[in-house]
Amino acid sequence: xxxxxxxxxxxxxxxxxxxxxxxxxxxxxxxxxxxxxxxxxxxxxxxxxxxxxxxxxxxxxxxxxxxxxxxxxxxxxxxxxxxxxxxxxxxxxxxxxxxxxxxxxxxxxxxxxxxxxxxxxxxxxxxxxxxxxxxxxxxxxxxxxxxxxxxxxxxxxxxxxxxxxxxxxxxxxxxxxxxxxxxxxxxxxxxxxxxxxxxxxxxxxxxxxxxxxxxxxxxxxxxxxxxxxxxxxxxxxxxxxxxxxxxxxxxxxxxxxxxxxxxxxxxxxxxxxxxxxxxxxxxxxxxxxxxxxxxxxxxxxxxxxxxxxxxxxxxxxxxxxxxxxxxxxxxxxxxxxxxxxxxxxxxxxxxxxxxxxxxxxxxxxxxxxxxxxxxxxxxxxxxxxxxxxxxxxxxxxxxxxxxxxxxxxxxxxxxxxxxxxxxxxxxxxxxxxxxxxxxxxxxxxxxxxxxxxxxxxxxxxxxxxxxxxxxxxxxxxxxxxxxxxxxx
Amino acid sequence: xxxxxxxxxxxxxxxxxxxxxxxxxxxxxxxxxxxxxxxxxxxxxxxxxxxxxxxxxxxxxxxxxxxxxxxxxxxxxxxxxxxxxxxxxxxxxxxxxxxxxxxxxxxxxxxxxxxxxxxxxxxxxxxxxxxxxxxxxxxxxxxxxxxxxxxxxxxxxxxxxxxxxxxxxxxxxxxxxxxxxxxxxxxxxxxxxxxxxxxxxxxxxxxxxxxxxxxxxxxxxxxxxxxxxxxxxxxxxxxxxxxxxxxxxxxxxxxxxxxxxxxxxxxxxxxxxxxxxxxxxxxxxxxxxxxxxxxxxxxxxxxxxxxxxxxxxxxxxxxxxxxxxxxxxxxxxxxxxxxxxxxxxxxxxxxxxxxxxxxxxxxxxxxxxxxxxxxxxxxxxxxxxxxxxxxxxxxxxxxxxxxxxxxxxxxxxxxxxxxxxxxxxxxxxxxxxxxxxxxxxxxxxxxxxxxxxxxxxxxxxxxxxxxxxxxxxxxxxxxxxxxxxxxxxxxxxxxxxxxxxxxxxx
Numbered sequence: 001x002x003x004x005x006x007x008x009x010x011x012x013x014x015x016x017x018x019x020x021x022x023x024x025x026x027x028x029x030x031x032x033x034x035x036x037x038x039x040x041x042x043x044x045x046x047x048x049x050x051x052x053x054x055x056x057x058x059x060x061x062x063x064x065x066x067x068x069x070x071x072x073x074x075x076x077x078x079x080x081x082x083x084x085x086x087x088x089x090x091x092x093x094x095x096x097x098x099x100x101x102x103x104x105x106x107x108x109x110x111x112x113x114x115x116x117x118x119x120x121x122x123x124x125x126x127x128x129x130x131x132x133x134x135x136x137x138x139x140x141x142x143x144x145x146x147x148x149x150x151x152x153x154x155x156x157x158x159x160x161x162x163x164x165x166x167x168x169x170x171x172x173x174x175x176x177x178x179x180x181x182x183x184x185x186x187x188x189x190x191x192x193x194x195x196x197x198x199x200x201x202x203x204x205x206x207x208x209x210x211x212x213x214x215x216x217x218x219x220x221x222x223x224x225x226x227x228x229x230x231x232x233x234x235x236x237x238x239x240x241x242x243x244x245x246x247x248x249x250x251x252x253x254x255x256x257x258x259x260x261x262x263x264x265x266x267x268x269x270x271x272x273x274x275x276x277x278x279x280x281x282x283x284x285x286x287x288x289x290x291x292x293x294x295x296x297x298x299x300x301x302x303x304x305x306x307x308x309x310x311x312x313x314x315x316x317x318x319x320x321x322x323x324x325x326x327x328x329x330x331x332x333x334x335x336x337x338x339x340x341x342x343x344x345x346x347x348x349x350x351x352x353x354x355x356x357x358x359x360x361x362x363x364x365x366x367x368x369x370x371x372x373x374x375x376x377x378x379x380x381x382x383x384x385x386x387x388x389x390x391x392x393x394x395x396x397x398x399x400x401x402x403x404x405x406x407x408x409x410x411x412x413x414x415x416x417x418x419x420x421x422x423x424x425x426x427x428x429x430x431x432x433x434x435x436x437x438x439x440x441x442x443x444x445x446x447x448x449x450x451x452x453x454x455x456x457x458x459x460x461x462x463x464x465x466x467x468x469x470x471x472x473x474x475x476x477x478x479x480x481x482x483x484x485x486x487x488x
Numbered sequence: 489x490x491x492x493x494x495x496x497x498x499x500x501x502x503x504x505x506x507x508x509x510x511x512x513x514x515x516x517x518x519x520x521x522x523x524x525x526x527x528x529x530x531x532x533x534x535x536x537x538x539x540x541x542x543x544x545x546x547x548x549x550x551x552x553x554x555x556x557x558x559x560x561x562x563x564x565x566x567x568x569x570x571x572x573x574x575x576x577x578x579x580x581x582x583x584x585x586x587x588x589x590x591x592x593x594x595x596x597x598x599x600x601x602x603x604x605x606x607x608x609x610x611x612x613x614x615x616x617x618x619x620x621x622x623x624x625x626x627x628x629x630x631x632x633x634x635x636x637x638x639x640x641x642x643x644x645x646x647x648x649x650x651x652x653x654x655x656x657x658x659x660x661x662x663x664x665x666x667x668x669x670x671x672x673x674x675x676x677x678x679x680x681x682x683x684x685x686x687x688x689x690x691x692x693x694x695x696x697x698x699x700x701x702x703x704x705x706x707x708x709x710x711x712x713x714x715x716x717x718x719x720x721x722x723x724x725x726x727x728x729x730x731x732x733x734x735x736x737x738x739x740x741x742x743x744x745x746x747x748x749x750x751x752x753x754x755x756x757x758x759x760x761x762x763x764x765x766x767x768x769x770x771x772x773x774x775x776x777x778x779x780x781x782x783x784x785x786x787x788x789x790x791x792x793x794x795x796x797x798x799x800x801x802x803x804x805x806x807x808x809x810x811x812x813x814x815x816x817x818x819x820x821x822x823x824x825x826x827x828x829x830x831x832x833x834x835x836x837x838x839x840x841x842x843x844x845x846x847x848x849x850x851x852x853x854x855x856x857x858x859x860x861x862x863x864x865x866x867x868x869x870x871x872x873x874x875x876x877x878x879x880x881x882x883x884x885x886x887x888x889x890x891x892x893x894x895x896x897x898x899x900x901x902x903x904x905x906x907x908x909x910x911x912x913x914x915x916x917x918x919x920x921x922x923x924x925x926x927x928x929x930x931x932x933x934x935x936x937x938x939x940x941x942x943x944x945x946x947x948x949x950x951x952x953x954x955x956x957x958x959x960x961x962x963x964x965x966x967x968x969x970x971x972x973x974x975x976x977x978x979x980x981x982x983x984x985x986x987x988x989x990x991x992x993x994x
Contacts, residue, residue: 017786020572021650021684029677031536056534057512057929090850099860102850107919109926128926155860162820162866162888169717169818275710309659310567310648320645323703326711347711379653386655386675389536394934459617 031389036412050223051230054395058129060226065122068214071189071255079194084210085116092147110135129227140240167481171277171448185260196482217244223403225395266445266469276353276449281343282442287334296421297429303380306330324356336408350453358463371427511958512928523793524765530772538773539939540682541671543947546761549734557741560663571692573646584638666876667947676774687787717819725985733804763794768946772939811983816990821887823896824985829881829976832874832948838961839972840872845920864891893986907973912966928958
């Protein structure tokens with residue numbers, strides 16, 4: 001009874017429930033971008049470190065990023081950088097054989113990993129505070145004095161070979177590989193793939209010398225977040241990094257640009273599956289000017305066109321209106337080291353691949369022909385501005401955001417400007433950038449699926465691939481998973 | 489020498505960690521409305537957001553033949569709006585829904601005949617385009633006209649747009665065999681929006697685009713099940729593993745059921761399983777507890793209380809025959825050995841978690857034996873799947889080189905036998921417990937992740953599991969693990985899935 005009484009009192013006091021959610025009024029929520037200078041340090045040996053303390057939980061994360069990766073692979077040893085990274089983790093250290101090392105790490109309940117990208121590689125450590133010192137000892141011994149145990153190299157190579165054998169199993173894997181090649185060519189560092197011949201050619205010496213040459217202090221960015229005292233952790237980091245080689249490896253930076261010129265048109269790879277998986281789009285230029293306000297206009301365009309789920313045009317039309325796909329979206333990605341890309345992706349039953357593609361092309365044409373509505377602008381802007389604080393929600397996110405800036409050489413002020421730049425975008429600015437950056441004549445269309453079902457189009461005759469791409473379709477061969485040579 | 493000292497130092501450090509802070513726990517405030525709806529709240533003032541959601545204690549296990557996949561389909565329908573959101577003209581919109589339903593009644597009557605023709609062998613597929621009689625095509629055309637009229641009145645995906653424009657992110661939902669969970673993250677000053685939106689869709693949902701959404705779910709099935717290397721076989725394997733229990737059918741449902749649901753069935757489902765007494769909501773983030781309590785009364789207090797939902801009464805039968813599936817697919821040769829074990833919070837589930845811990849990881853037994861020492865596998869893993877009504881323990885391995893799925897099966901069984909027959913070293917058990925201690929903190933750190941755990945665990949039985957699992961698991965002893973392995977991982981009771989590469993050597 002007392003509960004009922006309480007409820008009626010509350011109801012009597014509370015304002016009535018508004019008829020629509022837009023009528024709700026909220027207290028202002030003020031967010032200021034945390035000052036990066038508070039977290040930024042430089043060790044005497046010139047390594048940049050970001051430390052963001054947070055003692056809510058006894059947890060620490062440490063991340064090291066280096067400007068090296070597969071772009072440094074020799075042409076006959078593609079995959080060397082990646083293999084060096086994974087063997088660094090699994091190959092043991094001078095004082096601990098691989099099994100002993102794993103045993104120690106897992107006994108500490110620490111997580112130690114390495115990552116190897118195209119141009120960004122490094123290592124992560126996550127652990128609880130009481131074991132931080134021991135975990136850091138293991139972490140830095142691994143990074144500085146790896147064993148590259150022969151038996152583990154053999155096992156890792158066998159496992160890579162098994163992974164290669166699966167290259168034609170998932171439609172998405174075939175799509176991703178062929179798409180990279182269509183956009184950037186088969187020889188470019190970001191798109192080339194390891195073959196069995198490359199793998200066989202890589203020796204223990206190659207791994208050890210790659211490590212010696214490229215795992216250096218030079219251009220290193222370290223970020224630490226969690227339950228740490230900045231002064232203390234900086235001292236420990238410095239002592240761990242003293243015996244690392246510093247300057248010296250004259251690596252090319254930024255990495256090279258692709259020589260390949262994409263050929264627009266339609267491409268297909270045969271796979272006997274009920275649903276075609278599709279990507280279409282084109283390259284966009286490398287992005288280095290982080291002050292350019294076009295960036296904000298492009299993010300709004302991306303949001304409206306297909307980057308924000310159900311609220312965006314492509315998802316609404318292909319999924320909600322027509323029920324042609326479960327996932328349908330577009331994405332505009334920029335890269336400071338090489339070309340970025342504009343892509344539309346979806347999966348649809350083979351017969352409606354052409355229809356969904358037609359709709360995507362219509363939406364690309366539409367956003368290039370008329371400015372977005374005021375409502376679309378308001379929604380996109382509010383969403384970008386109000387979700388912005390989430391980038392700085394935790395100590396780990398703050399450390400990651402600022403370390404990322406340092407890695408690509410972007411000023412931290414980028415974030416201070418960012419919300420004002422978004423606010424300043426007008427509908428015509430979106431139209432302008434859409435016309436400048438989206439290029440219908442440059443579109444490459446790629447589908448993996450069953451051609452005899454894709455070609456005729458939908459039962460109602462609303463679209464056929466041959467009408468959308470009058471230049472015809474290039475049927476790409478499936479590749480031998482180990483040699484990547486065309487299969488007959 | 490160095491190693492021994494190091495190891496000793498480590499166990500001291502971990503023991504110290506566990507002592508000084510006890511085991512990580514999270515203070516959860518709870519309250520319940522008079523209509524039976526339960527609320528869980530964790531206040532985190534350091535965040536700039538509130539992650540909020542609710543769970544309906546319903547999943548595919550609550551279905552029956554004919555409506556399999558309904559729970560998941562329902563999850564899609566909950567984003568279609570309400571009397572307020574999603575249309576410019578609610579009167580006409582509701583009329584259209586009813587007119588559409590009348591046509592669908594006629595369409596369903598024709599499909600009844602189609603199934604009869606199919607049984608008699610007159611047509612190959614009751615749903616094929618080419619098998620459609622003239623009358624069906626006419627009805628479909630009429631139906632499409634109504635769809636167009638409704639669309640002209642609709643405000644497309646308004647539910648999503650309002651959240652997006654308010655700076656919400658991560659709005660989504662998922663359905664499992666046991667629960668359906670809805671969640672979103674909103675800016676810290678906008679929790680009232682969450683109360684408005686979620687109570688609105690529970691108070692007056694309108695299942696618009698009911699029949700068009702079936703196509704989307706079909707595409708989802710094609711994507712997840714039919715176009716993946718092993719998807720269809722995993723479905724076969726689950727159907728073989730669960731003989732009598734409703735876990736027998738897939739969450740997405742059988743395709744023939746998906747094409748046959750009616751709006752009346754959906755409404756009945758909603759009334760039964762989306763009653764406030766069958767729901768738990770949770771909020772994690774930067775908000776005032778008393779304000780949240782008042783808003784809960786104000787908004788969700790409007791939902792009428794209803795009778796409790798029926799329990800799932802069918803129990804799994806004891807196995808009477810050996811079950812083995814042999815599949816050929818575009819996949820790496822692999823094996824899964826699965827045993828019936830125990831459900832969520834069963835007293836033996838903690839020992840089975842520890843068992844999985846002993847087997848997993850780079851220094852775990854499966855990797856050491858199958859990958860490193862015997863060179864049979866590229867990867868191997870164990871897991872205890874504790875569902876609401878029953879559970880399963882599974883061992884999986886992917887072959888390397890010339891190893892066959894049978895070789896892997898034998899090697900996996902060897903490791904189970906070693907657990908049962910040989911002593912488990914103290915240090916090995918301590919390692920697993922250290923990982924539990926660390927994981928207890930890691931699981932609490934992210935606001936959104938914490939929300940999902942609260943909802944999932946309360947949906948399965950009790951959110952308190954979050955605060956009790958670490959302590960209970962740390963109390964597990966070697967003898968408990970051995971006993972659990974012996975009892976549940978009986979080689980005679982195993983169900984085995986063998987996967988061979990299509991066109992490869994056997």
